[in-house]
Amino acid sequence: MTSLISRRSTLLAAPALLAAPWAAAQTFPERQLTIVVPAPPGGTADISSRAISDPLGKALGQTVAVDNKGGGNGAVGAQVVLNARPDGHTLLMAYSGFHCMSPHLVKLPYDPLKDLQAIANVYSAPQVMVVRSNLGIKTVQELIAYAKKNPGKLNYGSSGNGSVQHIATELFKQITGTFITHIPYRGSGPTITDLLSSQIDLTVTTAPSLMPHIQSGRFTPLVVAGPRRLASLPNVPTGAEAGLKGYEVDAWFALYTHSQAPKAAVDRIASEVQKVMANPAFKDRATSLGAEANFIGPREMMAYAQAEYDKWGKVIKSAKITAD
Helix, strand or coil, X not given: CHHHHHHHHXXXXXXXXXXXXXXXXXXXXXXXXXXXXXXCCCCHHHHHHHHHHHHHHHHHCCCEEEEXXXXXXXXXXXXXXXXXXXXXXXXXXXXXXXXXXXXXXXXXXXXXXXXXXXXXXXXXXXXXXXXXXXXXXXXXXXXXXXXXXXXXXXXXXXXXXXCHHXXXXXXXXXXXXXXXXXXXXXXXXXXXXXXXXXXCCEEEEEXXXXXXXXXXXXXXXXXXXXXXXXXXECCCCECCCCCXXXXXXXXXXXXXXXXXXXXXXXXXXXXXXXHHHCCHHHHHHHHHCCCEEEEECHHHHHHHHHHHHHHHHHXXXXXXXXXX
């Protein structure tokens, strides 16, 4: 009799158990969401977050705030998310540099591939090399010639040791046989500020944070480290076109959250992000900035990040790139 009662209870409970994820998805979110940007304002991680926050908030029926927590090449912001309640309300705008490159160069207090779970990729963009226009260099060939004639005289800024900007420029140096001094910063924003004030000579980062200064004439773009030219910079050659074989460094900016966040919450956010990104206006805005609105869902993004981690580990090792 006890066995029959137990079996009957299990059968009665089954529909409720099956309905639980659906119910959770319907009630989520219960309060304001926060996208933690692990970098100061002004960089593409910040731009990506602000582009998605308002339309995502409207879709979810809750405010989506953006909170900049720069430092540690992304580690400070990631720790904020990992220390928050793992319920899907605290998100991270992860980017490829600190997620897939930094772990090969610096010791992080967490495992980005295990302790964080992907929700959706938002922006993807190749790296673009720019110099301050008052340097007088107009082409990447002129830059290479100057750097070889004056080893160590030029300096470049990056978002920190192990960042995508650091690795992209070290790869450029390795391909061209040049020596350019590295100045690490706490994000793309401060790097750009010092490039504008001629404290540094060049940087390599994604186009969205550079476009206003390229358009104003303050920065001169030299090369796009991607497989094709950018629609927003049609006269700037790719690495291959400039004779830099193998110089391709794409960056991505994706929403992540705590690995223990409920799947229903992750799937709900991913679904709404996909709808927002399907809007032609959202896509056109990304293109105008030199980026691509490239949606990748949770499972596919996790696999892609793992592949990127493996790829850049090999590049970093073969190019003998170090964290200085």
